[in-house]
Amino acid sequence: MNQLRTSKIEKNWHLLAGGDREGLYECFDLFYDDLFRLGVALYRDVDLVQGCINELFLELWKIRERLKEVQNIQQYVITIFKRLLYKASNGAKVVLFDEAVHMELTQSSYEEMLIALQTDEGLKAKLQVAMKQLSGRQMQLVQMRFYEGRGFKEMAEVTGLTERTIYNTLHNALQVLRKEMD
Known part of the structure; x- marks a missing residue:
């Protein structure tokens, strides 16, 4: 100062x-x-x-x-x-x-910070719209993996799905999200 x-x-x-x-x-x-x-x-x-x-x-x-x-x-x-x-x-x-x-x-x-925040808010809004394109199962698995930080093994125990099915479902969900975010 x-x-x-x-x-x-x-x-x-x-x-x-x-x-x-x-x-x-x-x-x-x-x-x-x-x-x-x-x-x-x-x-x-x-x-x-x-x-x-x-x-x-x-x-x-x-x-x-x-x-x-x-x-x-x-x-x-x-x-x-x-x-x-x-x-x-x-x-x-x-x-x-x-x-x-x-x-x-x-x-x-101050202005740069506001612009960055508005950009961040825009991306969040875009992600929310993209998330609505996912199936219920995809949404559940994305939530568990990326928001709750669970591993594939734990997700398999909770959902009763195989780890391979979870991996494939998440892969497909991420493809949908990428497509919608572009």
């Missing part, structure tokens, strides 16, 4: 801690893009992230008298934000924070 931004954050943080609404609004503006990118990278849910950012700043306003004691402002804000996200998501699975996510967070603009 550059020195000018750090000093702006500190100045407005002290205004916020002193009960100045303008300090709250400025802190919101200074933190919003970073929090948005972090939240979307972790949960891929724009509404959840935006709601938690708003809730974060409402919470900061409520506890403003205690904010004077904060030493590392940015870490404090991120920690509260992550807790709010986790709580609001009811423990939904978090995307693992790896090098790709780090690059996405540091290099993507």
Whole structure:
């Protein structure tokens, strides 16, 4: 973080801690893009992230008298934000924070993140339509294999089918999905 931004954050943080609404609004503006990118990278849910950012700043306003004691402002804000996200998501699975996510967070603009999300949502919608083309048995086996992570042996025990039949049925299902996704 550059020195000018750090000093702006500190100045407005002290205004916020002193009960100045303008300090709250400025802190919101200074933190919003970073929090948005972090939240979307972790949960891929724009509404959840935006709601938690708003809730974060409402919470900061409520506890403003205690904010004077904060030493590392940015870490404090991120920690509260992550807790709010986790709580609001009811423990939904978090995307693992790896090098790709780090690059996405540091290099993507707000607009690029929205475009990526819309593309992701478009693919999900296309997949849902494609899944409707599968037979009931194909759907069941795709669900067991790819959503539940079951092996062929376990699937055979549950369904009463042979492993070879399961393999062939999944192969045919994947061909249908590939055709529909093109």
